[in-house]
Amino acid sequence: MTTIKNVSAFLLAVGVAAGMSACAPAGSTAPEAEGDDAATTCNVGISMPTRSLERWINDGEGLKEKLEAADCTVDLQYADNKTDQQISQIQNQVAGGAKILVVAAIDGQTLGPALEDAASQDVKVIAYDRLINGTEAVDYYATFDNYKVGQLQGQFIEEKLGLADGKGPFNLEPFAGSPDDNNAAFFFAGAWDVLLPYVESGQLVVPSGKSPADNDGWKSIGILGWGSDDAQAEMDNRLQSFYTGGDKVDVVLSPNDSLALGIEASLDSAGYKPGTDWPLITGQDADVANVKAILGDQQSMTVWKDTRELGSQVESMITAIVAGDEVEVNDTETYDNGSKVVPSYLLDPVVVTKDDVEPKLVESGFVKAADIGL
Ligand code: BGC
Numbered sequence: 001m002t003t004i005k006n007v008s009a010f011l012l013a014v015g016v017a018a019g020m021s022a023c024a025p026a027g028s029t030a031p032e033a034e035g036d037d038a039a040t041t042c043n044v045g046i047s048m049p050t051r052s053l054e055r056w057i058n059d060g061e062g063l064k065e066k067l068e069a070a071d072c073t074v075d076l077q078y079a080d081n082k083t084d085q086q087i088s089q090i091q092n093q094v095a096g097g098a099k100i101l102v103v104a105a106i107d108g109q110t111l112g113p114a115l116e117d118a119a120s121q122d123v124k125v126i127a128y129d130r131l132i133n134g135t136e137a138v139d140y141y142a143t144f145d146n147y148k149v150g151q152l153q154g155q156f157i158e159e160k161l162g163l164a165d166g167k168g169p170f171n172l173e174p175f176a177g178s179p180d181d182n183n184a185a186f187f188f189a190g191a192w193d194v195l196l197p198y199v200e201s202g203q204l205v206v207p208s209g210k211s212p213a214d215n216d217g218w219k220s221i222g223i224l225g226w227g228s229d230d231a232q233a234e235m236d237n238r239l240q241s242f243y244t245g246g247d248k249v250d251v252v253l254s255p256n257d258s259l260a261l262g263i264e265a266s267l268d269s270a271g272y273k274p275g276t277d278w279p280l281i282t283g284q285d286a287d288v289a290n291v292k293a294i295l296g297d298q299q300s301m302t303v304w305k306d307t308r309e310l311g312s313q314v315e316s317m318i319t320a321i322v323a324g325d326e327v328e329v330n331d332t333e334t335y336d337n338g339s340k341v342v343p344s345y346l347l348d349p350v351v352v353t354k355d356d357v358e359p360k361l362v363e364s365g366f367v368k369a370a371d372i373g374l
Pocket of ligand 1: 053226257
């Protein structure tokens with residue numbers, strides 16, 4: 001299991017690395033052996049979890065486009081959220097000549113043997129967005145700062161409710177992501193480090209009782225597979241079982257947009273109305289449906305991870321691997337996968353509220369105005 005470090009220790013480590021970078025690229029790894037021929041070596045297999053979520057479609061297609069423009073051969077596969085399918089797709093990519101694998105794991109624990117087999121054939125492996133656990137056969141990890149994603153959600157709730165000023169009590173319903181996704185632990189820890197003290201002080205009350213006593217308890221409220229329908233069913237259940245006497249939910253901690261959509265559907269069918277008793281709801285990804293929900297006052301924020309930036313970072317990693325250059329990383333401490341600390345490049349996530357939709361999402365071209373009714 002990955003250790004979740006205190007964020008200030010992590011920031012210190014990054015700061016130290018950044019400060020040293022003028023003399024020696026701290027955190028960079030040793031150069032790879034020279035490739036014979038960049039054009040033939042840049043044969044990349046991309047393995048994405050599912051087409052059912054907008055973000056993975058954008059991630060996969062965006063990265064493929066970038067790599068093909070850089071003259072790489074690319075095979076992009078989606079595994080329908082099925083681990084066995086992902087394993088056989090990876091095996092086929094290696095058999096088909098892939099020299100670099102970019103993998104967004106469905107289940108972070110199960111890919112070891114397939115990747116070890118790939119490593120034995122000199123294939124380099126980049127874990128994409130989600131860490132792959134329990135194996136040495138992961139060379140690099142490119143992601144957004146997952147702890148910070150949760151922290152931004154927690155701080156948003158803290159600020160909007162005035163918790164630091166002693167306001168409350170408010171009824172909170174916390175949710176967590178898929179128990180097989182390493183990121184979900186980080187999202188929850190980032191948020192819970194902010195919110196748990198207010199639960200303990202009684203400013204936040206969790207009527208359903210689904211309130212982990214510490215960060216490690218997050219799996220008990222995790223939604224396997226990140227499905228909107230499952231989040232909706234869970235919220236229906238909490239509303240029907242614990243909010244019978246006229247009590248209202250004031251705030252929902254949702255780790256991402258797919259869960260937020262299900263929770264919003266549940267609130268809608270329970271009769272909550274935007275602008276009157278609709279609770280604060282967090283999210284992550286800036287999916288189109290959720291950006292619309294933000295504009296319609298059904299979602300309070302999303303944590304935007306510009307997947308185009310992640311694609312560019314991975315492209316730089318691949319270019320460096322192919323050229324035999326050092327691969328740039330900015331964190332060599334946080335992501336221990338149980339077998340090694342995987343050298344990582346962490347990007348910065350950004351909070352988006354209703355006011356930010358136009359200047360941040362539309363002007364950057366991340367979403368089209370027409371797609372969100374602007
Ligand atoms: C990603 C999130 C995404 C979730 C569900 C996580 O690993 O980091 O961006 O919302 O998976 O696909």
